[in-house]
Amino acid sequence: MLENIKVSPGPHISKHISTRTVMIDVIIGLFPAMLAACYFFRFDAVRLIATCVLSCMATELACTLIRKKKSSLDDFSAMITGIILALSLPASLPTWAAIIGSVFCIAISKMVFGGLGANVFNPAMVGRAFMAACFGTLMTIWTVPATIDQSMPKLSPQGIVAKTMLSSEETVQAITTATPLSWVKDSLKKKVPAVDIYNKQLKAMCLGERAGCLGETSTIAIIIGGIYLLIRKTITYHIPLAVIVGAFAFALIGHMISPDTFVNPVVHLAAGGLMLCAFFIATDPVTSPMTHKGMWLFGVGVGMFIMLIRTFGAYPEGVMYAVLLMNSLTPLIDRLFKLVPAGGKNA
Amino acid sequence: MAKALTFPGGIHPAEHKELTENCAIEPGPLPRQLYVLLSQHLGAICKPLVAKRDKVSIGQKIGQSEAFVSAPIHSPVNGTVKDIALVSHPVIGREMAIIIEVDPQDTQIQLPDMSKISPDFDETKYDPDHICTLINNAGVVGMGGAGFPTRVKISPNPQMPLDTIIINACECEPYITCDYRMMLEWTDKIIAGVKLIKRATKCEKVFIAIEDNKPKALELFAKRLKESKNCQDFQLCAVKTKYPQGGEKQLICSVLKKDVPDGGIPPMIGVLVCNVATAAAITDAVVQEKPLTHRVVTVSGGGINKVGNFYCAIGTTAGDLIDFCGGLNDKAVKILMGGPMMGFAIADLSTPLTKTSGAITILTKKEIGNAKYENRQTPCIRCGRCIEACPININPTKIAHAVKNDMLENAKQYNMMSCIECGCCSYVCPANIELTGYIKTGKILEARRKKLMPE
Ligand code: SF4
Numbered sequence: 175m176l177e178n179i180k181v182s183p184g185p186h187i188s189k190h191i192s193t194r195t196v197m198i199d200v201i202i203g204l205f206p207a208m209l210a211a212c213y214f215f216r217f218d219a220v221r222l223i224a225t226c227v228l229s230c231m232a233t234e235l236a237c238t239l240i241r242k243k244k245s246s247l248d249d250f251s252a253m254i255t256g257i258i259l260a261l262s263l264p265a266s267l268p269t270w271a272a273i274i275g276s277v278f279c280i281a282i283s284k285m286v287f288g289g290l291g292a293n294v295f296n297p298a299m300v301g302r303a304f305m306a307a308c309f310g311t312l313m314t315i316w317t318v319p320a321t322i323d324q325s326m327p328k329l330s331p332q333g334i335v336a337k338t339m340l341s342s343e344e345t346v347q348a349i350t351t352a353t354p355l356s357w358v359k360d361s362l363k364k365k366v367p368a369v370d371i372y373n374k375q376l377k378a379m380c381l382g383e384r385a386g387c388l389g390e391t392s393t394i395a396i397i398i399g400g401i402y403l404l405i406r407k408t409i410t411y412h413i414p415l416a417v418i419v420g421a422f423a424f425a426l427i428g429h430m431i432s433p434d435t436f437v438n439p440v441v442h443l444a445a446g447g448l449m450l451c452a453f454f455i456a457t458d459p460v461t462s463p464m465t466h467k468g469m470w471l472f473g474v475g476v477g478m479f480i481m482l483i484r485t486f487g488a489y490p491e492g493v494m495y496a497v498l499l500m501n502s503l504t505p506l507i508d509r510l511f512k513l514v515p516a517g518g519k520n521a
Numbered sequence: 522m523a524k525a526l527t528f529p530g531g532i533h534p535a536e537h538k539e540l541t542e543n544c545a546i547e548p549g550p551l552p553r554q555l556y557v558l559l560s561q562h563l564g565a566i567c568k569p570l571v572a573k574r575d576k577v578s579i580g581q582k583i584g585q586s587e588a589f590v591s592a593p594i595h596s597p598v599n600g601t602v603k604d605i606a607l608v609s610h611p612v613i614g615r616e617m618a619i620i621i622e623v624d625p626q627d628t629q630i631q632l633p634d635m636s637k638i639s640p641d642f643d644e645t646k647y648d649p650d651h652i653c654t655l656i657n658n659a660g661v662v663g664m665g666g667a668g669f670p671t672r673v674k675i676s677p678n679p680q681m682p683l684d685t686i687i688i689n690a691c692e693c694e695p696y697i698t699c700d701y702r703m704m705l706e707w708t709d710k711i712i713a714g715v716k717l718i719k720r721a722t723k724c725e726k727v728f729i730a731i732e733d734n735k736p737k738a739l740e741l742f743a744k745r746l747k748e749s750k751n752c753q754d755f756q757l758c759a760v761k762t763k764y765p766q767g768g769e770k771q772l773i774c775s776v777l778k779k780d781v782p783d784g785g786i787p788p789m790i791g792v793l794v795c796n797v798a799t800a801a802a803i804t805d806a807v808v809q810e811k812p813l814t815h816r817v818v819t820v821s822g823g824g825i826n827k828v829g830n831f832y833c834a835i836g837t838t839a840g841d842l843i844d845f846c847g848g849l850n851d852k853a854v855k856i857l858m859g860g861p862m863m864g865f866a867i868a869d870l871s872t873p874l875t876k877t878s879g880a881i882t883i884l885t886k887k888e889i890g891n892a893k894y895e896n897r898q899t900p901c902i903r904c905g906r907c908i909e910a911c912p913i914n915i916n917p918t919k920i921a922h923a924v925k926n927d928m929l930e931n932a933k934q935y936n937m938m939s940c941i942e943c944g945c946c947s948y949v950c951p952a953n954i955e956l957t958g959y960i961k962t963g964k965i966l967e968a969r970r971k972k973l974m975p976e
């Protein structure tokens with residue numbers, strides 16, 4: 175009767191979550207953003223997401239085979255890396271570039287460190303940084319969403335701006351290369367006056383009708399996914415809130431000093447990859463601190479670096495470098511906040 | 522009632538108390554042989570006072586130790602000593618036990634007689650020192666889990682004067698309902714026990730802490746405390762239903778908002794925590810001078826045919842009790858002495874019950890969870906869930922990692938020794954890492970290194 179009786183150390187029951195369910199939750203959370211991307215960029219979005227996901231998973235499989243380990247595909251973390259990478263790429267990027275980026279993500283920034291849980295940097299962000307360095311121009315060609323009638327620039331958000339203040343030559347440029355954030359940047363350089371015109375873009379940004387990376391379009395879709403993760407307790411509110419508060423506070427300082435040069439902080443929150451970063455990139459458990467205090471510091475740091483880079487750096491968008499920078503500080507942050515046991519010395 | 526009191530951290534596992542909470546206490550089996558272990562408590566192991574083929578009678582002292590931190594053991598039945606030999610021990614592997622062949626005339630276990638204890642039980646008849654002596658003679662130990670000799674806890678210690686008693690009626694461990702049934706059925710006996718502890722320790726404040734998932738017990742206690750003599754000042758507290766609410770340090774934190782110093786014990790801040798089953802045993806020990814030889818055991822889980830709460834002789838084996846309950850069904854995959862969080866898995870059905878075994882839980886694969894059953898693990902994803910769940914606020918994953926890599930010093934720096942082995946961290950870990958298992962191993966290695974424990 176005892177042949178199927180097992181012994182093991184306690185506790186003998188466990189919560190019905192596993193690394194896989196946690197990862198699947200994140201994928202579900204990313205769905206609204208993926209759907210929005212597919213809606214706005216049509217085939218390009220499908221193409222890039224599929225390419226990145228498949229090549230990330232293939233790379234992970236290849237690495238585990240080479241190291242003669244059990245395949246770790248079933249934890250779905252490679253899939254997330256692929257999705258997040260795809261969502262941070264511009265729609266016009268050629269397929270071959272996406273494949274190279276994906277291979278780099280998994281092989282160099284994850285498997286070399288020892289696979290899931292051992293990587294120091296967020297793999298998707300490392301991959302993107304690599305691509306930004308290698309294919310500089312390809313990474314900065316922005317197509318406007320397919321839902322905007324491209325032949326009639328007047329109807330696009332950029333068109334409104336273009337009509338009012340830019341020459342026709344610049345209008346063409348506006349359609350293909352400018353994201354809302356590069357407008358913000360231009361305003362900083364005093365190329366374009368009257369900053370408040372961008373505030374009008376806010377609605378378009380929230381809904382997604384703007385140029386940008388696949389996943390940077392619809393802020394609302396991202397927030398819906400983020401709320402799902404919060405409800406499922408897959409992430410805690412600490413990092414997203416800290417990123418948002420950090421970025422907002424920093425942008426607010428600028429806006430208060432000079433409302434003409436610095437846009438309204440709300441625009442910053444809705445623009446670019448900030449929301450995607452707050453809910454899906456910075457919250458990657460592997461590369462963020464473990465304690466709540468650490469999470470606050472990490473999140474505020476990310477938010478601040480994003481704004482610093484957007485305001486003073488050479489790039490219009492700072493999410494990628496901000497995350498990588500704070501990733502490198504994570505071990506230090508974890509060491510900074512020593513846990514004091516209940517009834518311990520400092521209590 | 523005021524807002525439920527609680528402590529930081531902790532978890533909410535499925536309780537499954539519905540299986541047995543309406544099962545009144547029934548007499549358990551009386552097997553033909555009892556295996557009374559010589560070590561059922563924290564502290565020195567008893568020496569046998571009887572020899573092979575000696576006749577023993579109910580309540581006769583059969584084992585004792587000279588050490589201060591120890592508790593004597595008694596025979597639960599009339600019978601003959603058959604042997605003194607090594608048998609399986611639920612916690613420490615193997616240990617000596619006195620094997621008693623039960624007198625063929627004894628065929629049944631009698632439930633204790635409740636009529637002697639009335640609500641106006643007057644504890645002032647008993648002299649405090651005498652209470653301590655009687656408790657010691659009866660071999661009463663903490664019946665909630667650790668088994669610390671009660672006499673040591675309540676005898677006055679000038680270095681650590683006590684001023685507060687907390688009666689631990691939380692029973693936070695899933696499945697187990699033996700304390701709950703006692704609270705409903707033996708209310709007066711428990712209250713009498715509390716009065717006796719108060720008299721012996723001369724404490725001023727008494728709190729009775731019950732988890733708020735037991736509204737019936739809360740109501741009943743509120744009523745009886747009002748009716749009984751000399752206990753108007755006992756405070757009844759509803760504490761939040763959360764595991765490990767019944768942990769000594771967690772309960773003190775919830776009720777008094779005080780922390781026991783790290784590495785210390787409750788008396789350092791003048792607190793005595795005592796389990797309800799222990800309080801009932803104290804009443805028996807003092808009023809009837811009846812030693813601790815029986816206890817209520819919950820048999821529960823999806824792997825057994827009949828569940829319930831049984832009044833069993835200590836020394837009954839897990840197998841006897843399982844047979845009495847109709848045997849295991851074919852879904853059973855794990856037999857636990859205790860509950861699913863802190864209980865010990867046993868592989869040998871001849872493992873006997875001790876004074877601290879409150880339950881036998883038989884789990885099915887479904888109850889354990891597939892991933893856990895198949896031991897499917899992934900690397901730590903650094904999610905921090907274990908830290909969040911840890912009631913002691915230490916970093917279980919760092920400690921487990923250090924122990925795994927044989928870096929005990931490192932593990933100690935992360936406060937390994939503060940761990941209370943509650944299991945919350947392993948419970949929540951999505952990577953399914955046996956964090957508690959590693960930490961327990963680390964503590965054993967450390968104890969061996971300090972030569973506190975044999976290799
Ligand atoms: S077993 Fe130890 S480390 Fe784990 S949660 Fe409990 S006290 Fe914390």
Ligand code: SF4
Pocket residue numbers: 900901902903904905906907908917918946949950951952953954956
């Ligand atoms: S809960 Fe498990 S996976 Fe999460 S940090 Fe702790 S050990 Fe790692």
